[in-house]
Amino acid sequence: MPLGKDPGESLVTVFEENGAAGSVLEPGKSLVLTDFSPPAISAGERLIRLAYRLGVPSSTLTSPFTKPARTRMLATVKCPLEGDRAAGVALRMGHFLVHGVKAPIGQLDFSPQARLTAPFERVVHGFSWLGDLAASAPREECVPTAERVLAAWLAANGPAKKAPGTGLGKGPAWNVEYAGHRLLNWLVYAPLILSGQNERVRAEALDAITQTARWLDRNVTRGDDVLGEVAGWCAITAAGLLLPEGKPRRLFGEAGLIRALGELVADDGGVLSRSPLAQMDAIELLVKLTACYRAAGRDTPAALDAMLVLLVPPLLALMHGDGGLGSWQGAGAVRADRVAALIEASGVRTRPLKDIRQWGYQRLTGGKTILQFDAAPPPRARHARSGCASTLAFELSCEGRRIIVNCGGASFAGGQTPIRIEQGLRATAAHSTLALDNVNSTAVMINGKLGKGVEEVEVNRRMLELDSGKASRIEASHDGYAARFGLVHRRILILRDDGSELRGEDLLVPSGKGKRGKIEFAIRFHIGPGIELGLSDDRKGAGLALPDGTYWQFRLGNTSAGGELDIEESMWVDGQGRPQPIQQLVLQGLTSRSGGTFSWLLKKMG
Secondary structure, three states: OOOOOOOOOOOOHHHHHHOOOOOEOOOEEEHHHHOOOOOOOOHHHHHHHHHOOOOOOOHHOOOOOOOOOOOOOOOOOOOOOOHHHHHHHHHHHHEEEEEEEEEEHHHOOOOOOOOOOOOHHHHHHOOOOHHHHHHOOHHHHHHHHHHHHHHHHHHOOOOHHOOOOOOOOOOOOHHHHHHHHHHHHHHOOOHHHHHOOOHHHHHHHHHHHHHHHHHEEEEEHHHOOHHHHHHHHHHHHHHHHOOOOOHHHHHHHHHHHHHEEEEEEEEOOEEEOOOOOHHHHHHHHHHHHHHHHHHOOOOOHHHHHHHHHHHHHHHHHOOOOOOOOOOOOOEOOOHHHHHHHHHHOOOOOOOOOOOOOOOEEEEEEEEEEEEEEEOOOOOOOOEEEEEEOOOEEEEEEEEOOOEEEEOOOOEOOOOOEEHHHHHHHHOOOHHOOOEEOOOOOOOOOOOHOOOOOOOOOOEEEEEEOOEEEEEEEEEEEEEEEEHHOOEEEEEEEEEOOOOEEEEEEEEEEEEOOOOOOOEEEEEEEEEEOOOEEEEEOOOEEEEEEEEOOOOEEEEEEEEEEOOOOEEEEEEEEEEEOOOEEEEEEEEEEEEEOOOEEEEEEEEEOO
16 A cells, blocks of 8 residues: 555554454563573572671671771772763862753751752762763872862761661651662772872761661662662662672572563563663663672673663664663653763664663654654652653654654653752643543542553554555554543554655543544644744644754545644753753544544654
8 A cells, every 4th residue: 555645544544454453551561580590509699698788787797707807999880871961070170060050069058957859869878979080181180179079068968967766867868769870880980089188078978888888788678669679688788798798698689680670661662661761870880880790800601691681772762863862751852972882881782672662662763764653651659750651652753753642751850850840840731642621531649649540551563565565564552541431542654765754643532432422633743843834724734844854744644524624832951951842742532432543644744
């Protein structure tokens, strides 16, 4: 069937004529743990690990008849992952720079009672800023700044600020994830905080490293989610590698880390939160831990190497032609240089994931056109971070230019993106898909969590032989509106192999006996930044003029339920967390509760 003809021609016919049963996806399940077992160890080492887990001190297990060794770093880590140089320069000039927002170091409240936004909490209490500082100048120029910030943080949160009955301090600084990142960054960037002239700060830093490692030993399983626990286990393992008498802690950490990774990652390598940012965090943690193994002169456990190889391909599947990431599950359009640096540091050379199951982001390519399609249920509440009701949304780019996007950026709220719109950025309406009665396909809750909605997604993907070439065809449906409205949303997308044409059809299919009456619908296409948009005279189409001079045309086909095409304002959050004004095409109106069909065509004209 030629794709250049009437966009109203039924796509369902293609499915029926070439029919084959599709697969049904349910919310993701973790890896089978037997596939990623802890390193083989001797019976004696198993006994040491058990004793350490039960609370026997390392010194008792390694050197029972000698005085415990003093705390010191056994090796210097060379981390292949560079931080953000601009943020590092800003630190040396006296302020934090987080998603474009500056905060003077001298005016920042580090205390447990401080009300910092989530992005600032993560940077300040997780000490990720040490990597940025290290990337900005030679070490000797960075040490004074590192000591200044560390001293201020320790004065508010360090061991001297113990709270009765808590073992250490209280407040957000002692969130397991932040504590894990902090200890790992202290160990990886130790020269910045341990090589200065201030003996008091150096002694306090070593004491903080020791006590934070002990705190994590006892509290690592109390993280807010599995990714937080993974951060804690990475830090424990690194401390076992780089601190004296660390063998018991290392054995304890390796077993806990591999178990937690099995609970974090689905069988295709995608994290169960389905968040590109969480995927990047997991890769970054393993990259830093691998550097610690190298510094200690030890081989990385095979299970950790295998996990790193498993994590990279799903991330590549969400790269657009510009090298940046798509806007999914709270992520903004993460910059190409940041993604490239992370992949380079991982040492993994591979291609984007093709056999997509639980990760759920289908990727179609034609020529220089890339389509990303969310064809899986959203994450379970226990896995979601900035969970979005984005099922059956898609993004489209051509030659590095983003044409159809999602708003994205909920995870960046608290920087230049206001917190008050965080839930709106996670809504179905913030994604390029269909919504009924202005209701989310999956309930969007506070604190990044999700409620009831989509439980199953049926997916069918195949190649089509056309009169003039080939095309990739994908069909998916979800049940997010079945319980409330008795309708299933089915979307069919066909992309020509030269990337010049995307044909789509959105169908509302009764999930039971058809109901009477009408219901409001809206199909949204958020248009990429810098694109000039104009409606046709008959209001059945629109022209898209891209900044590079190319021109695309959007055209409605025959629909069973009318509706009007309008241009409305929208917003897109870029990779630095900055909200950018964009526009959106919206087909909206009333459709029958017994179902409806809406077909459309997006074609490159020149």
